Amino acid sequence: MPEQELFNLSAHEASDLLKQRKVSSVELTKKLLERIKKTEPKVKAYVTVTEDVALAQAAEADKRIAGGNAGPLTGVPMLIKDNISTKGVRTTCSARMLENFMPVYDATVTKKLADAGAVLLGKGNMDEFAMGSSTENSAFFPTHNPWDLSRVPGGSSGGPAAAMAASECLFALGSDTGGSIRQPASLCGIVGLKPTYGRVSRFGLVAFASSLDQIGPMTRDVTDNALVMNAIAGYDAADSTSVNLPVPDYTKALRADVKGMRIGVPKEYFVKGMDDGVSDVIERAIAKFTEQGAIVDRNVSLPSTSLALAVYYIIAPSEASANLARYDGVKYGFSAHDTATMWEAMEKTRQFGFGPEVKRRIMLGAYALSAGYYDAYYLKAQKIRTIISQEFAEAFKKYDVLLSPTSPTTAFKLGEKTADPVQMYLSDVCTLPVNIAGIPGISIPAGFYDGLPVGLQLMAKPFDEETLFRAAYTYEQANGWHKLRANLG
Amino acid sequence: MKLSKEEVTHIASLCRVGMTDADIEKYSNQLSNILEQFEVLKSVNTDNVQPTAHSIPLNNVWREDVARPSLREDEVLANAPDKEEGFIKVKQVLED
Numbered sequence: 142m143p144e145q146e147l148f149n150l151s152a153h154e155a156s157d158l159l160k161q162r163k164v165s166s167v168e169l170t171k172k173l174l175e176r177i178k179k180t181e182p183k184v185k186a187y188v189t190v191t192e193d194v195a196l197a198q199a200a201e202a203d204k205r206i207a208g209g210n211a212g213p214l215t216g217v218p219m220l221i222k223d224n225i226s227t228k229g230v231r232t233t234c235s236a237r238m239l240e241n242f243m244p245v246y247d248a249t250v251t252k253k254l255a256d257a258g259a260v261l262l263g264k265g266n267m268d269e270f271a272m273g274s275s276t277e278n279s280a281f282f283p284t285h286n287p288w289d290l291s292r293v294p295g296g297s298s299g300g301p302a303a304a305m306a307a308s309e310c311l312f313a314l315g316s317d318t319g320g321s322i323r324q325p326a327s328l329c330g331i332v333g334l335k336p337t338y339g340r341v342s343r344f345g346l347v348a349f350a351s352s353l354d355q356i357g358p359m360t361r362d363v364t365d366n367a368l369v370m371n372a373i374a375g376y377d378a379a380d381s382t383s384v385n386l387p388v389p390d391y392t393k394a395l396r397a398d399v400k401g402m403r404i405g406v407p408k409e410y411f412v413k414g415m416d417d418g419v420s421d422v423i424e425r426a427i428a429k430f431t432e433q434g435a436i437v438d439r440n441v442s443l444p445s446t447s448l449a450l451a452v453y454y455i456i457a458p459s460e461a462s463a464n465l466a467r468y469d470g471v472k473y474g475f476s477a478h479d480t481a482t483m484w485e486a487m488e489k490t491r492q493f494g495f496g497p498e499v500k501r502r503i504m505l506g507a508y509a510l511s512a513g514y515y516d517a518y519y520l521k522a523q524k525i526r527t528i529i530s531q532e533f534a535e536a537f538k539k540y541d542v543l544l545s546p547t548s549p550t551t552a553f554k555l556g557e558k559t560a561d562p563v564q565m566y567l568s569d570v571c572t573l574p575v576n577i578a579g580i581p582g583i584s585i586p587a588g589f590y591d592g593l594p595v596g597l598q599l600m601a602k603p604f605d606e607e608t609l610f611r612a613a614y615t616y617e618q619a620n621g622w623h624k625l626r627a628n629l630g
Numbered sequence: 631m632k633l634s635k636e637e638v639t640h641i642a643s644l645c646r647v648g649m650t651d652a653d654i655e656k657y658s659n660q661l662s663n664i665l666e667q668f669e670v671l672k673s674v675n676t677d678n679v680q681p682t683a684h685s686i687p688l689n690n691v692w693r694e695d696v697a698r699p700s701l702r703e704d705e706v707l708a709n710a711p712d713k714e715e716g717f718i719k720v721k722q723v724l725e726d
Contacts, residue, residue, distance in 0.1 A: 473709030492648030579685025
């Protein structure tokens with residue numbers, strides 16, 4: 142047993158100890174639950190801690206390990222973002238509207254991870270209905286960044302990212318509609334993957350913007366990310382937008398070798414207002430890739446990148462305004478009863494059940510779809526979506542991977558951007574295009590600036606997560622940023 | 631593009647979201663600021679461009695129409711705020 146605390150392990154390190162019977166899943170799970178009790182008052186990453194479920198699943202996992210029937214995630218404690226359904230475990234989307242919502246079925250990913258023997262520690266805080274970039278839009282409480290508690294963890298998967306950085310779980314699942322896995326991964330110094338649209342089933346993911354949403358792993362290192370993808374990827378008849386393609390063994394892509402790999406660095410991703418510290422870190426990462434034998438081309442242009450923000454903030458709210466129409470206070474969720482009429486009940490339900498950002502986006506979407514504005518906004522945005530996708534497709538004829546910063550800044554202070562929605566939206570300017578085009582993108586730790594983590598984003602053509610993993614793994618092995626932990630005492 | 635209070639009130643009613651006067655004032659300003667960000671799209675020539683609704687080329691996903699298990703009644707009603715004898719209870723819909 143190494144000197145390292147159990148809660149600081151990566152999932153694959155913990156898995157090795159479990160298989161060698163050096164620790165049991167129950168012991169490991171108890172360590173994590175202790176850690177949660179100790180650090181949660183400062184971090185506040187969990188909406189719900191499922192101690193009883195965790196200990197029962199850990200005991201089951203121990204039986205499976207003893208029976209020689211264990212997979213790589215068997216007995217490993219994890220956190221799931223609170224917009225992914227967990228049967229019998231409250232799933233709130235960090236929204237008043239769903240504060241007491243108890244799912245009657247599991248999301249496909251929840252079921253797959255349970256089948257793999259993973260242990261559910263609880264549900265992660267987020268921006269309400271995944272709308273936000275700082276987790277400050279949670280209707281319950283904000284989450285704090287373990288690297289500096291006065292700062293945000295990013296969002297919307299801020300709970301999962303902060304729990305990872307605080308060693309309160311060994312891996313996590315997030316969801317990413319415009320950067321909600323990658324941006325918090327960047328701000329918290331972990332690895333976060335948004336898979337290709339259609340690669341992972343969305344069945345049981347509470348819908349925000351259905352043509353952009355995707356579930357993905359948030360992990361300590363690239364190896365863990367590949368292991369979780371092995372468990373969750375694949376076709377699902379329950380999600381008609383999941384794609385029926387064979388799932389490779391992603392761990393086979395974990396080779397420290399980028400010799401001859403063609404990496405393009407699109408200049409539009411180095412936006413005005415980017416921290417100098419962030420671009421310095423990215424420059425050093427680019428030099429590192431060159432050193433490792435990759436062929437890096439700095440002269441790459443994706444001219445429509447600057448349009449992605451506007452396209453996203455038309456398409457995502459439009460889809461959200463339709464998806465969130467279901468919250469009427471009738472079938473489930475918060476309900477305002479003390480009203481005279483049905484329509485008044487519905488209006489009050491939505492007035493008090495939704496927070497300000499959710500209402501803002503529902504109204505924005507309804508406006509963009511409304512008579513007289515549909516062509517100018519929604520249809521126009523869909524056409525430019527085509528142009529953005531075509532520019533990526535052209536680029537991937539010449540490059541295996543595109544490289545950029547994940548976010549223009551490091552973690553910002555709580556309250557710093559809440560007054561101006563547009564400032565908050567700009568935090569996702571480097572991640573939005575990836576969802577618009579449906580391609581995969583990964584954020585990996587690339588260093589620090591003023592003591593705060595900086596993430597590097599790698600993008601690839603659809604269904605080429607393997608190339609992302611290979612590039613990310615090579616960089617990780619040559620650097621070791623993923624081994625650093627926030628000091629929470 | 632400045633959204634008037636009347637327009638915000640209209641959109642809020644389309645969305646069935648109750649609003650106070652202060653809300654309407656706030657959203658009128660904020661939504662106008664956001665709409666200003668969209669102006670950049672107007673200058674883009676999209677004359678011969680097809681719209682994309684989904685990033686992957688999937689159309690008309692079919693399945694056989696066969697009976698299969700569904701949720702039980704108590705599961706369907708488990709989260710309903712108001713129910714009676716296996717029904718969800720709502721306020722009167724049709725007016726007298």
